[in-house]
Amino acid sequence: MTPSIEVKELSIFVGKQCLVESLSLRLMPGMPLTILGQTGSGKSLLAQAIMGLLPDEMTLKGEILYEGQPLLTLPKAKRQALWGRALAMLPQEPWHALDPVMKSQQQVAEVFELVGGLEEEQAQEKASQALTEMGLAPAKDKIPSQLSGGMAQRLAFLAATAAGGDLILADEPTKGLDYSRRDQIVALLQSRLVDGSLLTITHDVDVARQLGGELIVMCQGQVVEQGDAATILAHPQADYTRQLLAAEPSSWNKVSARTQSSAEPIVTLEKVALSRGGNRLFSDLSFQLHAGEILGIVGDSGTGKSSLGDLLLGHLQPDQGRIRFAERYKRHQLLKLYQDPPAAFAPHIPLGRLLHEVINLHGLDAAQIPRLMARLKLSEGLLSRTALEVSGGELQRIALLRILLLKPVLLFADEPTSRLDLISAQRIMELLVEIAREEGCALVLVSHDPILVEKVCDQVIRIAQPI
Template sequence: MSTDLLQARDLTIRGEGVTIAPFSCSLGPGDRLTLLGETGSGKSLIAQAIMGTLPKGLCAQGRLVIDGEAFDAADSTSRRALWGRRLALLPQEPWHALDPTMRAVSQVAESHRHVAGRDRRAAFQAAWSDLTELGLAEAGSKLPGELSGGMAQRVAFAAASAGGAPIVIADEPTKGLDAPRRDAVVELLARTPEAAGALLTITHDIDVARRLGGEVVILRQGQVVERGPAQQVLTDPQSEYGQRLLAAEPSRWPLPKPLGERQAPVISASGLAKTRGGRELFRDLSLTIVPGEIVGVVGPSGCGKSTLGDMLLGVTRADNGEIDRAQGHTLGFQKLYQDPPAAFSPHWRLSRLLDDLVRRHRLDRAAIPPLMARLGLDENLLGRRPGEISGGELQRFAILRVLLLEPCFLFADEPTSRLDPITQRQTLELLVELARERHCGVMLVSHDPALIERICDKRISLEATPSVAKRELDPVMA
């Protein structure tokens, strides 16, 4: 009898223009498997097929063995009894997993109580312990809407892990996290195989795949193009696509071209200060952004990066300081959200959402097809709802939608956090190209200093505590 905890035999996914070729894997106690590949290659669909949560219109075929029990992949309802107890999914989108009306600690405690079987007091003690270990002690009493994207991701991680399932599927578990938080989550993920469990991870972060080790599978357009030990595949890939994937890591990008002649600013600020929850985020912060300029913002989760952008947009008020915006731009100040599901209605098809935008603001509908082509978006995706496409595809639709408004200033909050390295590079290069062409100033938030160095003209660094805060506006190569 096989000792494998998770087997997928000739798993195939089809429907609505999607074809995932037969995929097979076997994970025994202590095994780790990481799926890498381009956005929309089918990585998340494989996880959904195993869980039995494929979007409407897609169907799976093949055989699954989960913790010793055999299943027909086509029967999606048969595996629901395993959720949380024997098979756990750490979702890509925390907003789909968290109840917006429940405080963070209660959501984690609920899993400890109803899945792990602890009494109420023990469940809350375990929940507080989990949140503290993830650096979220102060977030336990907050609602999901009061958390940053990275903090919400860690809360969802804690809730999904509470049941102690021996098989864990982690879909982009480190998306939107700074390096220390990312490494902490990798260490937590590693506990499952270290405790004789099995771990299947989906990620765009090549460094995460390196740290997890085990076996790596590279997917492209639904096909496996390379697989093998992580050290081998991520050091000396044999496939042409694998080589391109590694070459697209931000640290290997060329340095940005100089901006050229500077014009009157689209936005400027002086002496900005903000305190949140009794903690000072920053003070005496000044900046100027001119047309076509890309200014990067780096710093750990919760340091105020998103808050700064919201202040510049007029969504959040500054405690002190002044902000001057260019006049005559009705729709000129726009935001690309860190979590696009929070910015799209889940009930309507993408074609309807774009049509509504065009009608409401009297935009040029003819601008949509060429922008979709430049962003690598298939027209067949227009017939789906936001929850029926990959996170990376939805992120690019968010970029498409905001560019249709032709902004003069764009606050881009982790706009490529869901994209594979190749697509990330292509998308950011396109964003910079369009910003230069359209004379749009961009403030770009990222947890990756290498990405900021290779894309931005200037950099603002925010630190976790005011005592060590380094608030600067310097050329990235300084």
């Protein structure tokens, strides 16, 4: 049987730096292949190389064969003709794949019509059905900026797979999704194996477990372990794989309780209610948040977790109730760590310049950058790149660095580990807790992972489905 995709001794370079070293794999029809590894390990570069989407400054060595035919020597037009019809890619960042001014249903209908060849009316019917099955029917007339991160991820999945490509390259397809939606995406990916092939790139060990099949574990651009997924995850041989499994939140130690203080709370919510788009998100919500305290917010996508953050940061006003701060803080002391960091960075400006603009605007100490880079395990070379040229996890840590420069009083962290591998996620959460405790910063942590929240938070609020 001919492999759907065969990669032979593939290496990827930026300048003289090797980002992926001598990667070889065979993707067989009907057999899932998952690449698991740390953020920035080169996993996503493989998908980009297959699709022909690597940045111009990157170079390749090795071969990539699609159904036995060389891909790298195909003319650009012929390679792009495979997109959607033969090769379907689910991108790591849904915002990069969606038209920012097009309504959700139309995004999917256009694929059915322009790539799948359906008549307009039939395309609209199929798009409506697909959105309903994915739990997105209420969002059919909304544009991407009106969707939660999880909703945008599901919409990007529908748009990418609507044309029915036989080979799916799924790059972090479940990040930012609650457990039920994650399992739904995994089931949809598995359903494509009946007639096609599936290559999934993820840092989520549970996704790798569910998909089964073959598994490749990568670390720093190199393959450290390769073989049957169930065998590797049950009996890992490589030190890195063992470290990865040991970093699952269920294995974390419970964070020590905050030292009680008689000081006035930084913020108090009293019987707060909020509606958006005519729908009530939550009501009668009350809590206090003190300096150094960590509050966890859990709930499915679309329940209003991010909207609660907008209330706390002063971007929205409640329909009912009151939000009271202990004092009038400066605007840059109430900050958000975004679920989708690309939305927080200008895409074509070097990250170092963006950091220095913040430093100049607020009169901050530029000497703090190298210290924070080291603390966040970031290479200083990243500062010469743009937001489009780094991994999602690296960009999230750059976003955290920018926030730490501003010494926040209240930090709303919206899914801060959704783009990080388990080891990096554990380190970032330890760092966030340490900063909250040491700096007296109140931390509001949004997460779809109830185990993580229980491990690190002093109090937890669960928001139910919208009424």
